[in-house]
Amino acid sequence: MLAPPSGGYDTELFVDTPDHDLICTICQGVLRCPVRVACHHIFCKKCILQWLRRQETCPCCRKPVNPSLIFVMYKMSKSIGRLRIKCKNRSCGCTAIFPLSEQHAHSLECLFERILCPHQGCPAQVLRGELDAHTRSCEHWRQPCPMGCGTLLGHQTRGQHNCYLKLRQEQEAQQQAQRQIVSGLQRKMRKMQKTMANMKRQIGLLCETLEVMDDQEEAEVAEAEAEGPGESSSSSSSS
Numbered sequence: 001m002l003a004p005p006s007g008g009y010d011t012e013l014f015v016d017t018p019d020h021d022l023i024c025t026i027c028q029g030v031l032r033c034p035v036r037v038a039c040h041h042i043f044c045k046k047c048i049l050q051w052l053r054r055q056e057t058c059p060c061c062r063k064p065v066n067p068s069l070i071f072v073m074y075k076m077s078k079s080i081g082r083l084r085i086k087c088k089n090r091s092c093g094c095t096a097i098f099p100l101s102e103q104h105a106h107s108l109e110c111l112f113e114r115i116l117c118p119h120q121g122c123p124a125q126v127l128r129g130e131l132d133a134h135t136r137s138c139e140h141w142r143q144p145c146p147m148g149c150g151t152l153l154g155h156q157t158r159g160q161h162n163c164y165l166k167l168r169q170e171q172e173a174q175q176q177a178q179r180q181i182v183s184g185l186q187r188k189m190r191k192m193q194k195t196m197a198n199m200k201r202q203i204g205l206l207c208e209t210l211e212v213m214d215d216q217e218e219a220e221v222a223e224a225e226a227e228g229p230g231e232s233s234s235s236s237s238s239s
C-alpha cells in the first residue's frame, strides 16, 4: 500500500485537490483513519499516536492530550473514502479512476500492478498485464505432463520429454495392428485349407469316376473278345 512514514494519503493521488480540513497537520497527507483529540483537532490515528509517544500535547495548539481519549471519526473516514483518486500505477500507464475506498480492490486487478512471477523460484517482477507473455518464456514455468505420467515439464523439457505412457500407448497400438495382421492371415489359411479339402474331395471323385470308366472299358473289351469268334462261327455256319 501507500507506504506511510507519513500516515496519510498522498495528496497527489486525488483527482480534485482535497479540502484543507481533510489534511493531517502532522504528515501533510489526506487523513487516514482520522481521530479527534480533546481540543477537537483531527489527525491520522497513526500520526497522533506516534506523536503522543514523545509528548502528550496537541501538535496544533499545545494543549494537553490524554492518549486514551481519542475518538475515531467514522463519518469523516467514510466521506474521505468516497473521494476519487487516480491509480498509483499511473506512471506505468494505468488511467483508472475510482473512489479511495476501492484502492485495494483495484490493486488486486490493476494490469499495471507490478507482481512477482507466480512460478516457483522465478525472481522476475512483471506488470500483471504482461504476465501471460512472461509465462510463455518463464524458465521456472512448470506444468504436469498432459499424458498424466506425473513429470513436471518446463518450456524446454516439454519437447524432449520421452513419456513412458506415450511409449506404452504407441506400443499397444503396434501390438493391436500386429494382432490384426495375424488374425487376417489365420482367416486366409482357414479358407485355403477349406479350398484344399474341397479340391481333394473333387480329385477323389474324379479318380473314382476314372476307375469306373476303366472297369467299363475293360468289361467292354472282354465282352467284345468273347463275342468275336462266336459271331464269325455263327455267320459261317449260317452261310
Ligand SMILES: [Zn+2]
Pocket (backbone or CB within 6 Å): 006, 007, 008, 024, 025, 026, 027, 028, 029, 031, 032, 043, 044, 047
Ligand atoms: Zn497524518
Ligand SMILES: [Zn+2]
Pocket (backbone or CB within 6 Å): 039, 040, 041, 058, 059, 060, 061, 062, 063
Ligand atoms: Zn489542538
Ligand SMILES: [Zn+2]
Pocket (backbone or CB within 6 Å): 087, 088, 089, 090, 094, 095, 096, 106, 110, 111, 112, 113
Ligand atoms: Zn491501476
Ligand SMILES: [Zn+2]
Pocket (backbone or CB within 6 Å): 117, 118, 119, 122, 123, 124, 134, 135, 138, 139, 140, 141
Ligand atoms: Zn517467471
Ligand SMILES: [Zn+2]
Pocket (backbone or CB within 6 Å): 145, 146, 147, 148, 149, 150, 151, 161, 162, 163, 164, 165
Ligand atoms: Zn509424461
